[in-house]
Amino acid sequence: MTLKTNPTRTKLSGWGRFPVLDARTLAPRGMEALKELVLSEPSLIARGNGRSYGDSAINTKATIETRHLNRMITFDPVSGQLVAEAGVLLCDIIDVFLPRGWFLLITPGTKFVTIGGAIAADVHGKNHHKEGSFRSCVDWIDVMGSDGVIQRCSSIENPTLFDYTMGGMGLTGIILRAAIRLRPVETAWIRQTTIAATDLSAVMAAFESTLDSTYSVAWIDCLGSGSRLGRSIVMVGEHAKVEQLPQKLAKSPFRTQIKRKWVVPFDFPSTTLNHLSVRLFNSLYYFAGSLKKGYRLVDWDTFFYPLDSILEWNRIYGKKGFSQFQCVLPLDRSKNGLTALLTEISAAGAGSFLAVLKRFGSQQSAFSFPMEGYTLALDFPVNSKTLVLLDRLDQITIDHGGRFYLAKDSRMSAATLHASDQRVEDMKMYRSSLVNAARFSSTQSERLEL
Numbered sequence: 289m290t291l292k293t294n295p296t297r298t299k300l301s302g303w304g305r306f307p308v309l310d311a312r313t314l315a316p317r318g319m320e321a322l323k324e325l326v327l328s329e330p331s332l333i334a335r336g337n338g339r340s341y342g343d344s345a346i347n348t349k350a351t352i353e354t355r356h357l358n359r360m361i362t363f364d365p366v367s368g369q370l371v372a373e374a375g376v377l378l379c380d381i382i383d384v385f386l387p388r389g390w391f392l393l394i395t396p397g398t399k400f401v402t403i404g405g406a407i408a409a410d411v412h413g414k415n416h417h418k419e420g421s422f423r424s425c426v427d428w429i430d431v432m433g434s435d436g437v438i439q440r441c442s443s444i445e446n447p448t449l450f451d452y453t454m455g456g457m458g459l460t461g462i463i464l465r466a467a468i469r470l471r472p473v474e475t476a477w478i479r480q481t482t483i484a485a486t487d488l489s490a491v492m493a494a495f496e497s498t499l500d501s502t503y504s505v506a507w508i509d510c511l512g513s514g515s516r517l518g519r520s521i522v523m524v525g526e527h528a529k530v531e532q533l534p535q536k537l538a539k540s541p542f543r544t545q546i547k548r549k550w551v552v553p554f555d556f557p558s559t560t561l562n563h564l565s566v567r568l569f570n571s572l573y574y575f576a577g578s579l580k581k582g583y584r585l586v587d588w589d590t591f592f593y594p595l596d597s598i599l600e601w602n603r604i605y606g607k608k609g610f611s612q613f614q615c616v617l618p619l620d621r622s623k624n625g626l627t628a629l630l631t632e633i634s635a636a637g638a639g640s641f642l643a644v645l646k647r648f649g650s651q652q653s654a655f656s657f658p659m660e661g662y663t664l665a666l667d668f669p670v671n672s673k674t675l676v677l678l679d680r681l682d683q684i685t686i687d688h689g690g691r692f693y694l695a696k697d698s699r700m701s702a703a704t705l706h707a708s709d710q711r712v713e714d715m716k717m718y719r720s721s722l723v724n725a726a727r728f729s730s731t732q733s734e735r736l737e738l
């Protein structure tokens with residue numbers, strides 16, 4: 289029996305809305321229909337919820353949407369292991385399991401991503417320094433290769449396929465389902481401590497002195513210069529226990545106020561984001577943050593996903609879209625590298641509303657992004673000036689031994705990627721050892737010659 293999946297032609301982009309490509313998309317309903325596509329499409333890539341910023345989840349010939357692979361299959365309340373299909377969204381896991389006392393072990397800064405996307409990018413959260421990337425919570429995954437054969441893999445079973453699929457950006461096959469471990473929590477609240485750091489040395493000292501804390505993240509004023517270079521608001525957090533809540537909240541520890549969602553109703557004109565408005569926003573944010581310094585309780589949504597309360601915030605950057613720059617620099621070269629990057633950005637006056645700094649712990653993996661050190665992420669509206677600036681930031685990163693996050697990339701050159709990451713050749717070799725893995729390809733993987 290044939291389970292024909294009808295294709296649709298659509299304009300497709302990532303979260304940054306750059307580039308926008310005319311792509312053929314197919315959304316199979318179930319594993320058999322998916323297998324038919326995998327066996328028949330000469331070139332294809334899986335797509336989760338399109339929250340990567342660039343073109344990693346686009347193949348103009350066949351983009352395979354996983355939105356119908358959305359079943360949660362089993363849950364073990366003793367170990368916290370959830371088995372679910374790859375298209376399940378993290379927000380749905382939170383909806384179902386937080387009221388029952390479970391939260392994600394590792395989560396990126398948006399809950400609107402799929403399990404498949406989280407695995408393929410091996411995403412990180414605010415706790416990488418302590419608990420690692422998404423792979424820390426993955427017990428096993430089932431991956432369909434280009435021959436339609438499904439292989440279960442884990443750190444013990446088919447470990448090489450597991451290693452290259454975690455962070456492999458969909459280039460080793462289609463992730464069908466996964467077993468991930470959730471974290472037991474007593475409440476839906478986070479005990480947050482806010483620290484105002486006046487410069488880069490202070491923010492790095494704050495990270496280094498809070499390495500024992502579960503979560504830490506800094507918003508960094510990317511336009512601060514001179515003695516203000518790197519000034520930041522650092523937020524450190526722990527899951528609150530019931531006895532740490534005020535009596536009123538302790539009665540229903542998982543109940544938090546439903547937050548009002550704001551929607552950006554139209555594309556902002558490109559002039560909205562100019563040097564003055566960004567500088568003003570950054571200064572106000574720093575001063576507002578420094579007023580809140582010290583301890584307070586915040587709900588999980590505010591702590592982990594501050595941007596999710598503004599739906600379609602990517603429209604703020606205008607019709608031409610934006611590009612996120614995210615690099616990681618090795619620990620011993622982070623201070624110099626960050627100084628050079630921030631000096632270049634503030635001199636160009638082209639920073640973004642929100643720039644984020646995190647401390648990564650060590651990580652051994654075949655192709656995942658993190659390494660021990662500091663990661664800086666910030667957005668730039670796409671225009672000829674910022675594209676030149678981004679090339680300069682790439683070079684500074686390479687000069688300081690850093691590398692780039694493919695989930696955020698939309699414009700890097702193949703030469704830049706290859707110069708930044710010696711593991712690229714190993715990844716290519718591994719792909720050539722798989723049956724026809726070259727058929728799994730995205731616009732990004734073609735651009736980057738992966």
Ligand SMILES: Cc1cc2nc3c(=O)[nH]c(=O)nc-3n(C[C@H](O)[C@H](O)[C@H](O)COP(=O)(O)OP(=O)(O)OC[C@H]3O[C@@H](n4cnc5c(N)ncnc54)[C@H](O)[C@@H]3O)c2cc1C
Nearest residue numbers: 336337338339340396397402404405408411412457458463
């Ligand atoms: C506001 C915001 C904040 C973010 N914060 C963070 C952060 O803090 N940390 C972080 O690490 N990331 C962060 N991200 C990036 C995001 O977590 C990743 O890009 C993630 O991969 C997106 O998941 P998705 O389901 O939308 O996947 P998509 O964007 O659709 O796809 C991403 C990649 O996964 C592959 N893929 C998806 N599903 C499958 C599958 N079933 N099988 C094989 N391959 C698959 C695609 O081919 C593609 O290469 C953020 C993104 C946004 C928009």
